[in-house]
Amino acid sequence: MIKNIIFDLDETLIETRKFLDNFVKSIHQNFFSNIEFELFKKVFYEEIKKEYEKLKDHEFFDLGLGYFDIYFENGLDRFLGIKKSSQIRERIVSNILSKLNIDNSNNLSTKIIRYMMSKWQNHLEKIDGVDELLNKLQNYNLYLLTDGFTDTQLSRAYFLNLDKYFKRSYASEDLEKGKKFSIPFMLLMKENNLIPEETLMIGDNYQSDYLGAKKCGITPIYFDRYNRDDIALLKASNYDELLNIINSL
Numbered sequence: 001m002i003k004n005i006i007f008d009l010d011e012t013l014i015e016t017r018k019f020l021d022n023f024v025k026s027i028h029q030n031f032f033s034n035i036e037f038e039l040f041k042k043v044f045y046e047e048i049k050k051e052y053e054k055l056k057d058h059e060f061f062d063l064g065l066g067y068f069d070i071y072f073e074n075g076l077d078r079f080l081g082i083k084k085s086s087q088i089r090e091r092i093v094s095n096i097l098s099k100l101n102i103d104n105s106n107n108l109s110t111k112i113i114r115y116m117m118s119k120w121q122n123h124l125e126k127i128d129g130v131d132e133l134l135n136k137l138q139n140y141n142l143y144l145l146t147d148g149f150t151d152t153q154l155s156r157a158y159f160l161n162l163d164k165y166f167k168r169s170y171a172s173e174d175l176e177k178g179k180k181f182s183i184p185f186m187l188l189m190k191e192n193n194l195i196p197e198e199t200l201m202i203g204d205n206y207q208s209d210y211l212g213a214k215k216c217g218i219t220p221i222y223f224d225r226y227n228r229d230d231i232a233l234l235k236a237s238n239y240d241e242l243l244n245i246i247n248s249l
Contacts, residue, residue, distance in 0.1 A: 001198060002246070003143070003199070004140060007144035008155060008179075009148065032102070035100055043099045045067075047096050048067045049067060051070060063147060075148070127225075132239075133242070144162075144166045145175075145188055149171065150173040157169060168188075168191075168222055179209060181212070200218065200249070201213035204225070206222055209222070209223075220232070221245055221246075223235075
């Protein structure tokens with residue numbers, strides 16, 4: 001009998017792809033409106049990804065970070081120090097300006113960085129129907145488990161008023177490693193006295209959410225809104241399908 005359900009956050013409860021697209025558009029509109037958007041977007045992502053790749057040798061990379069975690073909140077500061085993380089952010093924006101032939105005068109790069117770190121939450125959105133879904137599941141013990149820096153990830157849930165549905169909320173920074181290593185699932189179960197056979201995991205990442213949970217004996221449901229593949233035994237592409245699966249178990 002299922003008593004506990006663990007939820008992922010990004011692309012399971014919140015519109016992460018849409019959020020990032022809108023965030024990049026807002027940066028363009030506020031600072032790069034004279035540059036063709038697709039060109040700006042291409043250069044922007046190239047520079048973000050270039051610095052992201054350089055971080056792979058650091059231990060904190062195993063937390064399951066995304067490209068934009070360099071900018072969201074101050075998680076990077078805790079691991080690299082304020083000076084080094086600030087240099088990374090400055091290098092990214094300065095390179096973007098240089099590639100687009102924009103003069104970095106009047107502290108333009110500093111203004112852009114401040115905007116990115118202070119305005120990103122304005123573009124957060126819940127997936128349609130998420131409140132209805134979580135309300136219907138209140139007979140279960142609900143937990144939130146998301147990869148990334150604690151302040152970044154849990155502030156998203158708080159900002160969208162999703163935290164109220166969960167008994168406990170965790171980010172991988174609290175639990176040593178990212179979900180693909182399975183350690184977060186084991187620690188969450190131990191801390192809350194959960195039995196794997198009584199627990200579901202729902203998330204959109206096959207490696208981290210599905211396989212990471214399965215290794216611990218938790219029943220995983222692959223939440224694939226974009227119908228990317230059919231490799232999972234239990235898969236839902238929308239909340240109605242998800243509820244049907246949960247009710248059948």
